[in-house]
Amino acid sequence: MSGMSLDNNYVQPSDNGLFGEFGGRYVAETLTHALDELVLLYKQAQQDPVFQQELHRDLTQYVGRPTPLYFAERLTQELGGAKIYLKREDLNHTGAHKICNTIGQALLAKRMGKPRVIAETGAGQHGVATATVAARLGLKCDVYMGAEDIERQSLNVYRMKLLGANVVAVHSGSKTLKDALNEAMRDWVTNVDDTHYIIGTVAGPHPFPMLVRDFASVIGKEARAQILEHEGRLPDTLVACVGGGSNAMGLFHPFINDTEVDLVGVEAGGHGLSTGAHAAPLNEGSVGVLHGNRTYLMADSDGQIQQTHSISAGLDYPGVGPEHAYLKDIGRARYDSATDDETMAAFRLLNRTEGILAALETSHAIAWVMTHAPKMSKDKIIVVNLSGRGDKDINTIAKLDNLQLT
Amino acid sequence: MTRIKQFFSENPERKALVSFLTAGDPTPLHTVPAMHALVEGGADILEVGVPFSDPEAEGPAIQAANERALANGMSLAKVLQQVAQFRLEDSQTPVILMGYLNSVLAMSDFAARAQRAGVDGLIMVNLPPESGSSLKEQLEQHDIDLIYLVAPTTTHKRAQLILNQASGFVYYVSLKGITGAGHLDTGEVAERLEVLRSQTDLPICVGFGIKDPATAKLVAPFADGVVVGSALVNLLYEHKDNPIAGAQALKAAVAALRASID
Numbered sequence: 001m002s003g004m005s006l007d008n009n010y011v012q013p014s015d016n017g018l019f020g021e022f023g024g025r026y027v028a029e030t031l032t033h034a035l036d037e038l039v040l041l042y043k044q045a046q047q048d049p050v051f052q053q054e055l056h057r058d059l060t061q062y063v064g065r066p067t068p069l070y071f072a073e074r075l076t077q078e079l080g081g082a083k084i085y086l087k088r089e090d091l092n093h094t095g096a097h098k099i100c101n102t103i104g105q106a107l108l109a110k111r112m113g114k115p116r117v118i119a120e121t122g123a124g125q126h127g128v129a130t131a132t133v134a135a136r137l138g139l140k141c142d143v144y145m146g147a148e149d150i151e152r153q154s155l156n157v158y159r160m161k162l163l164g165a166n167v168v169a170v171h172s173g174s175k176t177l178k179d180a181l182n183e184a185m186r187d188w189v190t191n192v193d194d195t196h197y198i199i200g201t202v203a204g205p206h207p208f209p210m211l212v213r214d215f216a217s218v219i220g221k222e223a224r225a226q227i228l229e230h231e232g233r234l235p236d237t238l239v240a241c242v243g244g245g246s247n248a249m250g251l252f253h254p255f256i257n258d259t260e261v262d263l264v265g266v267e268a269g270g271h272g273l274s275t276g277a278h279a280a281p282l283n284e285g286s287v288g289v290l291h292g293n294r295t296y297l298m299a300d301s302d303g304q305i306q307q308t309h310s311i312s313a314g315l316d317y318p319g320v321g322p323e324h325a326y327l328k329d330i331g332r333a334r335y336d337s338a339t340d341d342e343t344m345a346a347f348r349l350l351n352r353t354e355g356i357l358a359a360l361e362t363s364h365a366i367a368w369v370m371t372h373a374p375k376m377s378k379d380k381i382i383v384v385n386l387s388g389r390g391d392k393d394i395n396t397i398a399k400l401d402n403l404q405l406t
Numbered sequence: 407m408t409r410i411k412q413f414f415s416e417n418p419e420r421k422a423l424v425s426f427l428t429a430g431d432p433t434p435l436h437t438v439p440a441m442h443a444l445v446e447g448g449a450d451i452l453e454v455g456v457p458f459s460d461p462e463a464e465g466p467a468i469q470a471a472n473e474r475a476l477a478n479g480m481s482l483a484k485v486l487q488q489v490a491q492f493r494l495e496d497s498q499t500p501v502i503l504m505g506y507l508n509s510v511l512a513m514s515d516f517a518a519r520a521q522r523a524g525v526d527g528l529i530m531v532n533l534p535p536e537s538g539s540s541l542k543e544q545l546e547q548h549d550i551d552l553i554y555l556v557a558p559t560t561t562h563k564r565a566q567l568i569l570n571q572a573s574g575f576v577y578y579v580s581l582k583g584i585t586g587a588g589h590l591d592t593g594e595v596a597e598r599l600e601v602l603r604s605q606t607d608l609p610i611c612v613g614f615g616i617k618d619p620a621t622a623k624l625v626a627p628f629a630d631g632v633v634v635g636s637a638l639v640n641l642l643y644e645h646k647d648n649p650i651a652g653a654q655a656l657k658a659a660v661a662a663l664r665a666s667i668d
Contacts, residue, residue: 016536024534024536024537025534025536025537026507026532026533026534026537027462027532027534028462028463028531028532028555028557028579029534029554029555029556029557029559029560029568029579030557030558030559030560030579030582030583031559032534032557032559032560032564033557033559033560033561033564034559172466172469172470172473173459173460173469173473178460179460182460182461182462185462185463186462186463186464186465186583186584189463189582189583189584190582190583190584190587191582192559192582193582288508288511288512289506289507289508289511289532290460290508291460291462292532297508299508299512301512302481302482302483302509302512303458303482303508303509303510303511303512303513304458304459304476304481304508304509305459305460305508
């Protein structure tokens with residue numbers, strides 16, 4: 001077990017990128033050198049006040065941070081239990097937390113003198129966030145996206161094109177997010193000299209899980225200060241949805257040493273864990289190696305990665321960030337799931353009670369709150385990461401309501 | 407002594423021709439006849455791809471082969487059955503499995519079963535030497551070489567770390583990119599191999615981007631062996647409806663490669 005809960009000094013990963021037995025760097029040898037360079041450069045950037053000021057200025061003036069921590073009074077009343085606060089990441093520029101990471105990594109790319117960035121995307125949010133910062137810094141940008149997702153998320157595809165990015169359709173494998181990641185890795189292996197790969201979540205080979213977590217941690221740092229200001233104490237529970245897990249890691253990380261705060265990640269339960277049609281590797285998966293790291297995966301007995309299902313394209317991923325795997329195994333965080341139906345109910349409830357249209361990914365976290373807040377006493381406090389807004393999902397939702405929008 | 411070491415020690419002057427195919431592609435019926443045909447045509451070492459759902463380092467040809475093989479119901483257990491079947495008629499030719507770590511992790515007694523099937527070596531594309539020690543130990547107990555790749559981007563210092571772990575031979579990746587890519591710079595390869603030779607006594611085979619007798623001939627003078635993959639995979643696929651014709655075509659293609667490097 002980690003000494004984290006004993007000495008309040010959680011420092012992960014180790015120098016070789018391991019979170020306990022998870023993480024690491026399971027990649028083709030060609031990439032190792034670029035990853036080593038990135039580790040070194042990131043270390044320098046962390047200690048460079050100029051870099052930190054640049055990042056802070058961008059987060060403040062361009063992204064619009066800090067985002068509010070909002071007391072959801074009507075939702076709290078409706079559920080009749082714990083007080084519910086929403087960390088409004090939907091109010092970031094481009095509509096989700098993803099841009100905190102892409103801003104940071106694009107600044108690193110600039111520092112490395114790499115004129116081109118690439119990214120993978122599922123729902124398109126990370127692709128849009130990457131295309132946005134690439135436009136702003138004048139970097140060439142190619143975004144890999146599964147052919148199936150391109151169909152499902154045409155709005156974001158068009159946004160990326162307007163931003164000057166080239167969207168590359170991936171036709172291999174299941175034609176979704178995991179295949180887009182494979183294709184981005186292949187691009188990077190080929191163009192490693194002039195290209196930085198902006199991974200969109202806390203997965204991939206070291207140092208990406210650490211790097212993405214650190215850039216996303218601004219969420220938790222702000223939330224911690226804000227709740228102390230509002231309530232004069234730390235919350236009882238933090239809740240966030242988990243696909244790869246960047247928004248959850250960003251909220252959790254600054255609270256890891258506060259062991260009195262429960263950390264709850266909510267995976268995509270799809271049609272229900274018992275049906276097999278879900279994307280919940282921390283609940284139902286097994287340990288394996290994919291996309292450069294050792295973590296929990298949805299794989300069959302032959303080690304083949306399985307097809308996943310979720311109503312939200314952004315959670316439709318068979319793996320999960322290695323630090324979540326570690327937090328699960330040491331018992332610091334727990335991971336639950338919400339089904340598609342529970343998610344839709346939560347999506348509707350938040351619209352009606354608070355006038356907030358959350359992303360379907362985010363609505364998984366709200367669904368957990370719907371189930372659990374009523375069972376908690378009124379003096380308990382929950383902070384939910386409202387990781388993104390749901391405009392991109394309007395077509396999906398209208399289709400469920402049998403409506404055809406033009 | 408594994409068959410790999412035996413081959414290199416008994417044939418010090420011969421350039422090794424390492425030929426690749428994906429097990430179960432285009433159909434499982436193609437695989438064993440194709441393996442025999444490759445040997446008849448002049449291949450010295452057979453590299454057999456274990457189909458995986460997410461082959462990150464492969465170009466389009468081998469990606470497609472992986473998908474076809476999985477659609478045909480292939481698994482690591484079935485690959486081992488095919489190797490065992492090949493061994494019934496060929497006890498000499500070294501056979502190496504190439505694939506991705508998650509396949510091997512999913513079979514707890516992989517090393518023992520692979521040895522029983524007649525496997526001599528393993529290439530794990532996504533296993534760095536830093537994380538390879540427990541697998542290497544298991545493989546050593548079963549006389550299977552763990553073959554490592556060295557890339558153009560590998561630093562001199564790191565190459566030494568890899569070479570200290572490697573056995574069988576060293577696989578030098580001849581270009582920055584994926585399998586089957588087309589921008590091979592033979593001058594660069596020659597320079598790097600000279601340096602690597604000062605770091606190891608292991609034989610060095612060169613792969614990625616060698617697609618025909620002409621490219622094989624360019625690389626062979628300074629390598630101990632050449633690896634040909636995507637080109638053979640594409641050729642076999644052209645005969646997807648006829649395993650026998652496929653085997654004959656492979657035999658002819660390998661014979662031409664053989665002639666170009668001898």
